Amino acid sequence: MSVPSITPIRWCDDGHLELLDQRALPDRHLTLDVTSADGAAEAIRAMVVRGAPAIGITAAYGVVLAALKQRGSDWQPGVEAAITILAASRPTAVNLFWALERMHQVIAIHRHEEVAPVTALLEAARTIHRQDLDDNLTMGELGADLISREAPCAVMTHCNTGALATGGHGTALGVIRSAWSRGLITHVHANETRPWLQGARLTAWELDQEGIPVTLAVDSAASLLMAQGKVGWLIVGADRIAANGDVANKIGTLALAVQARYFGVKVMVVAPSSTFDLEVASGDAIPIETRDARELTHQGERVVAPEKINIYNPVFDVTPASLIDAIVCERGVIEHPDHAGVVRMIETCRGTEVCHNLSRTYERKDPE
Structure with a gap:
């Protein structure tokens, strides 16, 4: 690879x-x-x-x-x-x-x-x-092994989880790269990922650079693609994983996971062990960052929303573990994740001695 x-x-x-x-x-x-x-x-x-x-x-x-x-x-x-x-x-x-x-x-x-x-x-x-980078290459192969259980299929991804978001190769996009090289993926559907358009600007660009066939779709077309049977796996990254397997990821991931469950599409989360936070019992305790209203009210310098309108611009949402088929980290795969499976996996990782006291000290409980 x-x-x-x-x-x-x-x-x-x-x-x-x-x-x-x-x-x-x-x-x-x-x-x-x-x-x-x-x-x-x-x-x-x-x-x-x-x-x-x-x-x-x-x-x-x-x-x-x-x-x-x-x-x-x-x-x-x-x-x-x-x-x-x-x-x-x-x-x-x-x-x-x-x-x-x-x-x-x-x-x-x-x-x-x-x-x-x-x-x-x-x-x-x-x-x-x-x-x-080493962990990403390992996760790429572990995730590809999961895909290999099924016939070659098309997959969907959300936001950007590739070389641009990591030390190289990528997490979810790393799995896609590895699986593509093994002939396990036929096509990638990349959601545009508003409002920063990481899917359009970054994921589609990375895949195009490497000659991996990709279709860029408006975010709200995801359920239609799934309903048409065009997606075998939804493969996403994570910004924080709670002790029970709940996952905070780019806003829109929760909706995609709900849609995937309805249409029988499997959901894979790919993230290094450093993303797990065992001091957070469930996703309810994960702080959700919100960002500047201007990201929604403007396109460049053009105003696209009424002046002084109320804006809700969260960066992340939380997907319950019950909607996730597998979490892949560099030490292995947690299928049907729950608290016992997460703790068992993380206790085997090299980084168990690393705590997250800094997050307890510095994270903002009430996002601005």
Whole structure:
């Protein structure tokens, strides 16, 4: 399996972070140089980089940028302050807090050193980055194995879960890439994914770049495609998975899962173990981020809604475990997920020692 050439996150040898500006795709290929933790946090908030794994990777490098700016032996407060800023950038994607906790552990190990441990922090960030790619390749094969139980089929995906949203290859889109290479997928239906159009601008672009046949559809056509028997699997990612298997993902996923159950389409969620949050009992406790009203009231500079109209613009919804056929992570597959299955799987993962205390501290309980 070849790794896609798309590189959304790159650490540069001169000590800055280069991000592919995903807001400009597909018509322009722009990069943004980030030189501070504040800049990394703003890039996450502004959707320069998006996708739960990619957010975590970017935040880890943001901690390195903060360490580079510290002078003298009193370096720790500055780096800790940067972690606070980065943790507040997005409240739902638990990979953000997982990555920052990993970096916090490095700080704790080196807390008595006279200078900031830049080398150790950079190696930790690079390890997070490399491990995500390795995990994606593993998940791609595990998910493809599930699809292989049925005849080759067409699949549907929502939002963007590919190389752009991860350390490379992708989660749900990684499964699609792997399954396509094995002749298990005949076609991909990509939902446009309003209001940021990640499906149209990013997923369709990634698949087209690799010659994987894709049809871009208006979001509300999903049930029609399923009713026509044109979809065998709905394959999506996740931003946080609760202990009982409930999944927070891009807004619209819940409706798609309900439709899939009605029409007999199987649902696969693909996410690394860092996406599981065992401190959250169910999806009811997952904070749901809402975003600026302008994303709905304007198309560019054009006003498309009445002035002062009330706006509800949630970024995520929660799909109950009962609507999910399988959750795929790098350590295996949880079929018909429930609390026992989730805990059993996560206890086998390398990252069980990593807690999510940062998410408890910094996430916004009442989304703005």
